Amino acid sequence: PKTWPLVGSIPEMLLNIGRIHEWTTDQLLASPTLGTYQTCGICIPFINNWRRSFTTVTCHPKTLEHILRTKFHNYPKGPTWQDTFADVLGNQGISYVTGEEWNLLRKIVVPVLAKSRLHPALDRWVNPTIKNDLLPILDKASKHNISVDLQKLMTCFGTDNIFGIALGKKLKTLLNPDDPVAVAMDTIFKYAFRRFFYPDFLWKFMRFFSIGSEGSLKKSLHILNNVITEAQEECSNINKDETCDYLLRAFTRKVQVNGHILPSSAITGTIRDILLAGRDSVSTSASWFLWLIMNDPRVDRKIVREIIMILRKTRGKDMNGSKVTNFIEKPCDQETQDQWTEEPLSYEEINSLVYLHATLLESLRLYPAVPRIVRYAICDDILPDGTYVPAGSDIMLSLYSVGRMKSVWGEDCLEFKPERWLSADETRIDMPEDGYKYAAFNGGSRMCIAKYLTYLEMKSAASAILLRYKLSPVPGHQVSQQLSFTLSMKDFKVNLKPRDLSEFGIRR
Numbered sequence: 001p002k003t004w005p006l007v008g009s010i011p012e013m014l015l016n017i018g019r020i021h022e023w024t025t026d027q028l029l030a031s032p033t034l035g036t037y038q039t040c041g042i043c044i045p046f047i048n049n050w051r052r053s054f055t056t057v058t059c060h061p062k063t064l065e066h067i068l069r070t071k072f073h074n075y076p077k078g079p080t081w082q083d084t085f086a087d088v089l090g091n092q093g094i095s096y097v098t099g100e101e102w103n104l105l106r107k108i109v110v111p112v113l114a115k116s117r118l119h120p121a122l123d124r125w126v127n128p129t130i131k132n133d134l135l136p137i138l139d140k141a142s143k144h145n146i147s148v149d150l151q152k153l154m155t156c157f158g159t160d161n162i163f164g165i166a167l168g169k170k171l172k173t174l175l176n177p178d179d180p181v182a183v184a185m186d187t188i189f190k191y192a193f194r195r196f197f198y199p200d201f202l203w204k205f206m207r208f209f210s211i212g213s214e215g216s217l218k219k220s221l222h223i224l225n226n227v228i229t230e231a232q233e234e235c236s237n238i239n240k241d242e243t244c245d246y247l248l249r250a251f252t253r254k255v256q257v258n259g260h261i262l263p264s265s266a267i268t269g270t271i272r273d274i275l276l277a278g279r280d281s282v283s284t285s286a287s288w289f290l291w292l293i294m295n296d297p298r299v300d301r302k303i304v305r306e307i308i309m310i311l312r313k314t315r316g317k318d319m320n321g322s323k324v325t326n327f328i329e330k331p332c333d334q335e336t337q338d339q340w341t342e343e344p345l346s347y348e349e350i351n352s353l354v355y356l357h358a359t360l361l362e363s364l365r366l367y368p369a370v371p372r373i374v375r376y377a378i379c380d381d382i383l384p385d386g387t388y389v390p391a392g393s394d395i396m397l398s399l400y401s402v403g404r405m406k407s408v409w410g411e412d413c414l415e416f417k418p419e420r421w422l423s424a425d426e427t428r429i430d431m432p433e434d435g436y437k438y439a440a441f442n443g444g445s446r447m448c449i450a451k452y453l454t455y456l457e458m459k460s461a462a463s464a465i466l467l468r469y470k471l472s473p474v475p476g477h478q479v480s481q482q483l484s485f486t487l488s489m490k491d492f493k494v495n496l497k498p499r500d501l502s503e504f505g506i507r508r
């Protein structure tokens with residue numbers, strides 16, 4: 001990008017702030033290495049060190065692998081990130097700490113969220129939230145022709161699920177969006193992000209005197225911490241032998257791992273990280289996913305058809321009452337439709353949805369909920385494409401841009417095409433050999449701990465919504481990206497019509 005004396009590329013970035021991820025992609029596409037460029041921010045000689053404002057921006061899968069795996073120890077999150085977010089994330093939580101403490105936390109948390117352990121999370125939290133809270137809201141909206149903001153609803157859905165899964169608490173923000181905890185979470189996201197735009201001395205001054213946005217941030221963190229501490233106290237009174245089905249319980253059982261005792265602040269910090277990370281990421285991904293489907297009737301039909309095929313196998317009955325074994329069936333009548341839509345899909349049903357899974361991967365390729373991550377170079381380094389990275393500078397990985405590179409995903413990289421994730425006969429998922437081509441959940445040792453939980457939550461919500469309703473855009477409403485930690489939309493207004501499944505009773 002164009003770089004000016006003293007202010008670097010800041011003016012051009014500010015001009016493009018409303019489309020910052022697109023702009024970054026444009027710069028990466030124009031770079032001679034097709035995937036890496038270097039730039040700098042405000043740099044005033046004798047006042048700040050040029051290395052602190054120098055940034056390497058990249059999206060090439062080989063470079064991502066180099067930073068996230070091969071040279072993992074040379075690229076931590078760095079002092080600026082730590083200084084800015086220590087109080088928000090808790091300086092002993094999983095996303096903040098490094099070294100042995102971090103290994104220990106991952107050893108506790110990762111197994112609890114492993115794919116094979118998520119069945120109870122679906123039955124106890126996700127599906128009841130869909131059935132009792134989300135669907136009644138959508139039913140009412142479709143009956144009365146009222147449009148809904150799906151981004152907002154999905155944020156409440158993500159919040160309710162993550163509070164259940166992490167703390168064993170029913171928050172029910174779908175029914176009560178003004179719940180003080182939900183409002184506190186909103187405030188934390190909004191004002192913590194604002195720190196990027198204020199000079200350090202200003203927000204630190206405001207924090208010290210608890211004024212303005214920093215005052216609200218402090219209060220909101222206090223509200224969230226109180227909820228976690230209360231849950232910790234309740235949890236310590238529960239019989240230790242009871243089945244452990246939420247994250248906090250896993251901590252009380254495994255406070256000591258390999259002789260290391262975990263401090264209570266590490267547990268609080270990690271739970272806080274999980275509550276914050278597990279909310280907007282899911283709502284953002286679900287919103288882009290549903291937006292893409294709403295605008296692509298071919299994919300919409302294919303998804304509903306696949307769900308029906310699965311339901312015919314698992315819930316279907318023919319005229320004589322016996323289970324249907326083949327899918328070439330009569331049109332779906334109202335009674336069957338009612339039976340199939342009474343309960344959200346079960347764990348086994350969800351795991352049989354191959355096309356839906358491909359659609360999810362495709363939407364995360366184009367719209368990764370975390371669009372960029374930043375690392376810091378401890379020592380000088382040379383990237384695989386020959387770029388020199390000076391010690392003490394930042395390196396930004398644009399996860400948003402990876403999916404938009406023709407050199408990585410081919411000429412049709414901007415097309416929404418779930419089939420690219422499927423085997424030729426479309427019966428199974430074919431992941432790319434180079435795992436760093438798909439980096440939505442990060443890669444290497446700091447990979448997201450909740451990839452499978454996210455898939456499960458999203459497939460469950462998407463199948464429930466798409467089986468029951470046909471979505472259409474609200475005339476005149478355009479979605480746009482909101483500047484935030486995640487790629488969230490400003491709002492996502494849709495109209496819903498009950499889905500008529502009778503048209504799906506045709507031969508394959």
Ligand code: HEM
Pocket residue numbers: 094095096106162273274275277278279281282285368369370373374439440441442445446447448449450451453454
């Ligand atoms: C579509 C949904 C999600 C996406 C795209 C996503 C993406 C990511 C990415 C890119 C990172 C790496 C961040 C970095 O190192 O700078 C990350 C880390 C993390 N994610 Fe997720 N995430 C999602 C959902 C979730 C959920 C539902 C949870 C909570 C259960 C969660 C918890 C975490 C935590 C705790 C970390 C830090 C791990 C560590 O540093 O060891 N994420 N996620």
